[in-house]
Structure formats: C-alpha cells, structure tokens
Amino acid sequence: MKIDEINLYKMNMKMKNPFTTSFGTQQERLFILVEVKNEEGISGWGECVTAELPLYIEEFTDSSWLMLEKFLVPLLLKKELDHPDEVHELFRPYKRNHLAKSALDGAVWDLYAKTNGISLAEALGGEKRAIDVGVSLGIKDDIEDLLSEVKEKTEEGYKRIKIKIKPGKDVEVVRQVRERFPDIPLMVDANSAYTLDDIDVLKELDQFNLMMIEQPLTAGDLIDHAKLQKHLETAICLDESIHSYEDARQAIELGSGRIINMKVGRVGGLTEAKKIHDLCQRENIDMWCGGMLESGIGRAHNIAITALANFTLPGDTASSSRYWEKDIIKPEVVAAGGQVQVPDGPGIGYEVDVEELLKHAVEKKQFV
Ligand SMILES: O=C(O)CCC(=O)C1=CC=C[C@@H](O)[C@@H]1C(=O)O
Numbered sequence: 115m116k117i118d119e120i121n122l123y124k125m126n127m128k129m130k131n132p133f134t135t136s137f138g139t140q141q142e143r144l145f146i147l148v149e150v151k152n153e154e155g156i157s158g159w160g161e162c163v164t165a166e167l168p169l170y171i172e173e174f175t176d177s178s179w180l181m182l183e184k185f186l187v188p189l190l191l192k193k194e195l196d197h198p199d200e201v202h203e204l205f206r207p208y209k210r211n212h213l214a215k216s217a218l219d220g221a222v223w224d225l226y227a228k229t230n231g232i233s234l235a236e237a238l239g240g241e242k243r244a245i246d247v248g249v250s251l252g253i254k255d256d257i258e259d260l261l262s263e264v265k266e267k268t269e270e271g272y273k274r275i276k277i278k279i280k281p282g283k284d285v286e287v288v289r290q291v292r293e294r295f296p297d298i299p300l301m302v303d304a305n306s307a308y309t310l311d312d313i314d315v316l317k318e319l320d321q322f323n324l325m326m327i328e329q330p331l332t333a334g335d336l337i338d339h340a341k342l343q344k345h346l347e348t349a350i351c352l353d354e355s356i357h358s359y360e361d362a363r364q365a366i367e368l369g370s371g372r373i374i375n376m377k378v379g380r381v382g383g384l385t386e387a388k389k390i391h392d393l394c395q396r397e398n399i400d401m402w403c404g405g406m407l408e409s410g411i412g413r414a415h416n417i418a419i420t421a422l423a424n425f426t427l428p429g430d431t432a433s434s435s436r437y438w439e440k441d442i443i444k445p446e447v448v449a450a451g452g453q454v455q456v457p458d459g460p461g462i463g464y465e466v467d468v469e470e471l472l473k474h475a476v477e478k479k480q481f482v
C-alpha cells in the first residue's frame with residue numbers, strides 16, 4: 115500500500131464531565147487525529163492521545179503536532195509499504211515521541227486491514243468476538259459523589275471499577291467504597307503519586323482485596339516497584355513505567371509488577387503493543403487495555419488490540435457516551451453488560467463521522 119496523502123487534525127472536544135487524577139483535571143480534550151490515504155482514496159485513521167499539558171507523559175499536543183509535521187509525516191508520505199510493521203522501523207531513528215508515532219502507526223494498521231478486507235482485530239491476531247470492559251472513575255471532592263458513580267457504573271454492568279487515589283485520598287476512600295460495595299472487582303490507580311516512603315500507606319491497601327494497585331511509584335521506575343511488590347499481597351500494575359518491549363522485559367525479569375496496563379500510544383503503536391502482548395503471554399503476565407480519554411477512533415483501536423488472547427482483565431474502554439455528548443464515529447462504542455462487541459467490518463470497523471469531526475477541528479494540515 116502506498117501512503118499517498120496524510121491529514122492532521124488538531125481536535126478540541128469537551129468531555130461531558132471533568133476527569134481528575136493525582137496530577138490534574140481534564141475536561142477539554144486537545145488531541146490529534148491522523149488520516150492516511152492510499153492511491154484509491156481509502157482512509158486509515160489513528161489518534162494521538164496527548165493532552166494539552168505534559169502531566170501524564172513528556173509529550174503534549176503541540177509537541178506531537180510538531181513531531182508529526184516536521185519529522186514523522188515526511189518519513190511516511192509517498193512510502194510503499196507491504197505491512198504496517200514497517201512504520202515502527204521507519205520511525206526508529208527518532209527517539210521516544212511514542213504518542214505521535216502511535217497515531218500514524220495505528221492509521222496505517224487501519225488502512226492495511228481495510229485494503230485486505232479484514233477487521234483490525236483480525237489483522238492483529240485477535241479472536242475475541244466481545245471484550246470485557248471496566249470503567250475508570252476520577253477523583254471526587256465528595257466521597258458521596260464517588261460512591262454514587264460506583265453504584266451507577268456497577269449497575270450498568272461494568273466488569274471492574276477503577277478509582278484514582280493520591281496521598282490523603284486513598285485508604286479511607288477505598289475503605290468506604292469497600293464497605294458499600296464489598297464484592298465488586300475493584301482496583302486503584304495512583305498515577306505515580308507515592309514513593310517507597312509511603313510503603314505503610316500502600317500496605318494498608320492490602321486489606322481491601324483489590325485486583326491491583328496501578329503505578330504507585332515514579333513514572334519509568336522498575337526497581338522500587340520490584341522492592342514494593344515484595345511487601346504487598348496486592349498485584350502492582352504498571353502503566354507509566356512501560357514504554358517499550360524492553361521496559362516490559364526488564365519489568366518482568368525484575369518482578370516490578372504482576373500486571374501491565376497496555377496503552378497503545380504510550381508504547382509507540384500497535385506493532386510494539388503486539389510484541390509486548392506476546393511477551394506477556396509467554397511469561398503469564400496479565401494485561402488489560404488502559405484508556406486515555408480517547409475519541410471513538412482511539413477507542414476503536416483499543417477494542418481491536420484487546421481482542422488478543424492475553425488481554426485477560428477488563429480494560430478502560432467504556433462507552434462513548436461516558437465521555438462525549440456525540441462521538442465522532444458511527445455507531446458509537448457501546449458497553450452492554452460490561453462487554454463491547456468487537457466489530458468485524460474492515461479496519462477499525464466504525465465509520466468516521468468526518469462532518470462531526472470537523473466541527474471540533476481547530477486546525478487541519480494536508481500533506482500530499
Ligand atoms: O480513558 C479512560 O477512561 C481512562 C482514563 C484514565 O484513567 C487515565 C487517562 C489518562 C492518563 C491518566 O490520567 C489515567 C491513567 O493513568 O490510566
């Protein structure tokens with residue numbers, strides 16, 4: 115397939131509700147969509163899941179826009195490719211910038227699947243017809259707001275509830291959730307808000323039968339997580355510490371955690387995500403697919419990768435309606451009974467609603 119045209123769209127979409135984590139609050143999502151077209155005019159779509167500020171990772175939307183425009187698009191434009199795996203190799207000379215790389219990687223995978231008349235899930239080797247999904251709840255000022263959201267989402271059938279914690283909003287919050295909901299599958303995500311000095315607080319979480327404690331310590335750390343895991347009954351799940359196959363290999367060897375939250379953007383795309391999946395499958399490391407408050411295009415990619423067998427735990431791919439008044443795909447992603455059906459149409463399996471997309475595009479750039 116020849117990448118004949120590439121379009122970048124800088125998007126500004128307002129989420130229904132603010133989303134608060136240990137490092138800040140988002141409601142206006144400023145991110146990038148990328149479209150790659152072949153000579154027949156077929157489009158593949160990808161999403162660069164940056165935010166306006168570099169709070170979760172060092173990349174941010176304006177930096178990724180520049181990275182795409184100045185370095186990555188010129189490498190890919192007019193290239194003849196046999197397989198999407200070649201994109202990862204093309205981009206290798208430039209360091210990191212994984213969210214930007216992932217957007218183009220994902221768009222080429224979508225185009226490849228479409229031109230071969232298969233679903234993206236099938237192209238990746240996924241066989242699930244439906245995936246189990248959970249939901250990630252932001253930090254709330256009032257515990258009653260959190261408890262009512264846990265009740266609402268549990269009644270909607272989500273297969274697990276993820277709540278955010280940070281110093282001062284941790285043990286007591288989890289205690290009250292557990293007292294109200296003693297049996298629900300429950301996990302916490304600390305977004306690197308703790309250090310080994312907080313080991314006593316983190317050990318107190320062991321009493322709540324949590325599925326996992328996600329990324330308690332510094333982003334990128336493997337050593338201290340390995341030390342901490344030895345003191346915890348609860349599994350540590352790594353998010354911001356796993357940016358590549360190499361990170362995953364070292365984390366497994368060190369015992370830094372027992373679960374990996376796969377975010378396709380964080381690792382630089384579907385090709386690397388698949389490599390990490392296969393490693394975790396060989397090493398019996400549980401995985402699930404994390405979310406980055408994506409639009410429907412990013413959600414579609416998350417559904418496709420989650421169709422692979424070693425995505426053994428419910429991920430963050432909740433319904434479009436949890437985030438958006440109106441998503442930019444048709445149909446929207448719908449979680450029913452804690453499951454999302456894996457589309458079997460070509461590529462991502464959803465139609466991109468370009469008219470709706472353009473309403474939120476604050477900038478567009480075409481490369482031909
Ligand atoms: O997309 C979703 O619903 C998951 C959102 C979520 O939990 C996160 C999004 C982006 C970065 C982080 O704040 C956090 C995470 O760490 O998973």
Ligand SMILES: [Mg+2]
Pocket residue numbers: 303305328329353354375404
């Ligand atoms: Mg996380």
